[in-house]
Amino acid sequence: MSIWANIGQHFAKILLFLFVFCGLIWVIDKLFLAKRHRALGIQKRPIWLEFTADLFPIIAFIFVLRSFLFEPFKIPSGSMIPTLQIGDFILVNKFTYGVRFPVVNKKIIEVGEPKRGDVVVFRYPVDESVDYIKRVVGVPGDVVEYRDKRLTVNGMALTYQSVPYVAPVGEIEQTQLIQQFTQKPLQATQWLESSPMSLGGTAHTIENDPQRSGGFASNFYPEPPFENMENCQYSYTGFTCKVPSGHYFMMGDNRDNSLDSRYWGFVPEKNLVGRAFFVWLNFSDLKRIGSFK
Helix, strand or coil, rough: EEEEECCCHHHHHHHHHHHHHHHHHHHHHHHHHHHHHHHHEEEEEEHHHHHHHHHHHHHHHHHHHHHHHHHECCCCCCCCCCCCCCCCCEEEEECCCCCECCCEEEEEEECCCCCCCCEEEEECCCCCCEEEEEEEEECCCCCEEEEEEEEEEECCECCCCCEEECCCCCCHHHHHHEEEHCCCCCCCEEEEEECCCCCCEEEEEECCCCCCCCCCCCCCCCCCCCCCHEEEEECCCCCEEEECCEEEEEECCHHHHCEEECHHHEEEEEEEEEEEEEEEEEECHHHHHEEEE
């Protein structure tokens, strides 16, 4: 699932430019021009100077907030269904995994590391101009096995409990029912995937269609080969991968409709953007506003 393609990174570059440009004007005005104007008895500054200098505190606030604390994203596709829906506007905590310098994404202050079960935004390893969002299922040193559509981490199999599509009578209108069954395959099933150890105690709902083939020979074998691919062994029924140092294994909750680490490999630590934690808006369903896991 890509997020806003590369629009967000272009905006970050523009914001950095405005921060530096307006900041320089603000400093020059405070240290030199203001004193010169007072000495010459000039009471009104040029409009462009006044506007730029007054704009700097606002730009600085937005720059610090977006670059180091929180950044909004919009979900454009369904690879994280049912946890995240198409059209969700989410907030991402950018300091959870360390404070990074904007644009280049270089970590400057160590804070923490991703845990299994975290929903993470990161730069797509194949094209770093694109942001992706997935769930962490493997951290450095973990052995991740996905076989016959079941996930195992470090030899501990996750448990799966079927979650049927059920709603109280009167809660769903007829038009909503029609939309639901035209958008979701009838044979698709939701499962509550959980493990007290493997995913750090996180339990979350995934979509996994038992009617689809679990074969990896034609569907999931990575093309082209990715970095550290020698850490993985593939077969017709699945694969086993050992996560290398400084990397993470990511998977979407919509297992049959997610391009993730099964296809393009591990995510380097340097590509991490932050942890997604809150849906702050969805125009088609305001009830979705709130935190998720």
